[in-house]
Amino acid sequence: MGFVLFFGGNVFAHAPADTLITLEEFDISAPRYRELSTGFSTRRIDTMALKELSHHDLSFLLNRHSGMFIKSYGPGVLATTSMRGGSAGQTAILWNGISLQNPMHNQSDLALLPVFFADEVSIQYGGGSALWGSGAMGGTVSFNNERLIDEGLQMQAGLITSGIGEFTQTLRAQWAGENFSTRLRLLHRDSENRYRFINTSLEGRPEMTQEHAALDQWGLLHEMFFRFGNRHLLDLRWWYQENARNIPPALQQTHTGARQEDEALRISAQWQSNFNRTVFFWRGALLEEKLLYRYSLNQDSLNQDSRSRSGSIIQEVEARWQLPASLLFTAGANFEGVRARSDEYAQSQSRNTLALFASARWEPLPGKLQLKLNGRQAFQENQDIPFAPSIGVSWKALSSIILKANTGRNYRLPSLNDLYWVPGGNPELKPEDGWSQDFSFNYEHPRQKTSAATQNHDNRFLPVKSASITAFHRQISDWIIWLPRNGGMVWTPENVMQVRSYGLESMVEGSWSMDDFSLQYSLWWDHIISKNTKAKSPNDASEGKQLIYVPRNKAGINLRITLNRFSLYYHHQHTGKRYTSSDNSNWLEPYFTGDAGINWNTGFHNRHGLNLFANVVNIWNRQYQEMAGRPMPLRFFQAGINFEFNSINP
């Protein structure tokens, strides 16, 4: 089973298990990101998509498989998110429950998170400060690794090349026994990244080649899972990654020598003790990030050399009690110690946060109705932090329909740069603060009922296997933006914006299976209105206008066809107009892109597997920019091979 699952060409045999739509599982030991989400709309990205795009970074995956707007400066270059009309710092990026947001700028660069290092990627829509604290205002992206299930040794090696001068090697080795298992992933990517683009700023819009975007990246993720008796589990992980990137110039920049080198070390541990009605967790993490930014205007002179370094220590204890009357109670404490040093700070800075959190989940009608109450209070020495409560309800109204609703308070603390940057840093900043409400309707086709009637339940046509639509509303005040003061000479962050967002997120999935053939599709569309509701100054024309870089619409389709050993995918996405001025007088035109890929899988000795694939990125050769002056690549090709070895028969 292992290799088929990995190569996954033959998807239809391993499509997600037929299940009735269920409420969040009542699994006392489930990871928190799953267990706590009653009332929230969540989307788990199809595992097949993770395999097909395993040689891309997280920004590419999210762009093709969700309505989240990705602000990308080019392939491999800085990429951040905007969820529900929020800023990049308002989306939490979690790695097995640990926030990867850099404390200096409250963001994480999605271009540095290889999909190859994830077993699961899921998106929780809506504010989650009651669960995750600062930052989770628009939503949460979880980048997770899972415990191994299959015993034995498994090795997999892959090679990928592309028309823009990329060579990537991947290696995954895993071994699992009864009480110990381990998994190692290695990735090396070396890319000239010489992609073609259209220079829209010049007359005649000539096609050009990007000459300054080369990147070199290597990373290692090693995990160890221990089991002590029946009750205790220990997970250890460490992830080291180095990235060196040339930063491509903006369209109107005639020369650039910008280069960025990032280094990250992340170590995490989790101890879990399961008792009959109680589970204890201890989690610890150590995160270190180093960044060197070099900007030289010509070959001879190095004009700017900016270094920064940050580190975090996280300690968390959590206990869960299962009480009678379908009541689950959770309580815990989280400590985060952060320190940062930068050439742009007067001195190194540190910040300690202690947070207490608790939640209660009650099922008044087991399997039918679930209520969830969360609360989190964090404390910092020099900052008043609001209490963040949330309440959620999930109601299984019909056998195939679940309705969910939640409301909560969310906040984001100013980043260290906001507070201490020289010049301009403003130590008087307050947290961004607001409330959000969600209501979602979820439908899942009641497959199990009919599968008994048909022996071969794969042979079926399900135009709507599942569907969901979520409406949301949120209001944020004290939104932090940097504004020029002193005649524009010094920029300072201030709590001046007030933003109201509302919209719809919808998705439909269906499939058609017939003998060796299967077709799966998912169709999604996010509609987001996000408006500034307060004028910043008398001449400000941005009041009531859509925020910059928040498209009102993003929609897409993901299609996969499988026939025998072949599988074919096609992604198509449309992104609406993005304003580039706050009075909405300038914008980037809407665009669509399509990508296609073909996979061929074979196995031998019933154990080993071989997979060949070829992809076309931007198959329609469309010119587009996600950020002004930052052209994205025209059509290019990728091809690769994966080999897998299994010690035991799958």
Next chain:
Amino acid sequence: MKKYTTEFPGRLMHSFSLPVLIASLFLLFSCAKDEAEPENDFPEIKKGEGVFIVNEGNFQWGNSSLSFYHRESNTMYNGLFKKANGEDLGDIFQSMHIHQDHAYLVLNNSGKIEVIDPESCLRTGTISGLVSPRYFLPVNDQEAYVSDLYGNHLAIVDLEKQEVSGEIPINGWSEALLLAGNKVLATGMESGYVYVIDPANHSLTDSIHAGPGPSAMVKDKNGHVWVLCGGMYDVEEEPLLLQLDVESLEVLQTIALPGDQTLYSRLSVSPDGKTLYFSGQGIYAFSINRSSPEPEILISPEGQVFYGLKADPHTGEIFVSDAVDFVQKGKVMRYTPEGSLIDHMEAMIIPGDFIFY
């Protein structure tokens, strides 16, 4: 073999309605249209009829542009370079200088100077190969100097060939340029010096310590040079105004500016050469006759952030810009010399400088 579920036809109809619904909703919402920019025709630009506005644009966004305000018709014309040449102007439009029927447009982060005909705005050349140019000043009929943020030099430009022909080494960021008699003065923003250059042989002949962040210079009615040392965020020294005698290079007087962490910028002079204007917490006026001992606020902001400032050399009206949040169309306000608002109009992103034509 091909067995579908028994309720297939009914299901199909039923289930298809949802995607159709979503698709139609999508069409509905995506039809929300923005009003297209009302496009003024290309203006008739004639000498003495208006003012060019330098819209800097955002760093690396490539959205700088050139506007022209036509005085008599009270009309603003935006995006002139693009309209005339079919191309974007460049990244960070820092300054502009008109000399002998040519307008020189300095594009800081594009490292170039676009040369256009000021009336048709058609490009007549491009001076490229500059590092990080700030200001342009012709020093004789053949040559001009260009100050530079990062280049550690003033670039010498051959006006005929429209190319860089040499360099005058200057340590650090060079900013304002002024021709006074047979001398060229250049300020060093970081060093706090005013450098004196002999344009005949491009040699640095002298330097005077002026004060923190000397960013602008003007000549008064007596031919004396005023230097605004507006302060630097990382320099302790208090901001000041300084008066120089060009011949003797003597400092005639220094006027301390109110400190309280205010930085000052922009310096302009009234047509009669008697009043200086500069920008701080508001627009200040200062009479060179020292009718009042201290510079006084002439125009107080009412929530705006004053950015660009220049007095019209023909009418004496004071043009001031408000870049608002720096990511929307900036406003240009026109004031009487006494500081009362005449009117205001919309320019483009970050209106920074005014060039009266």
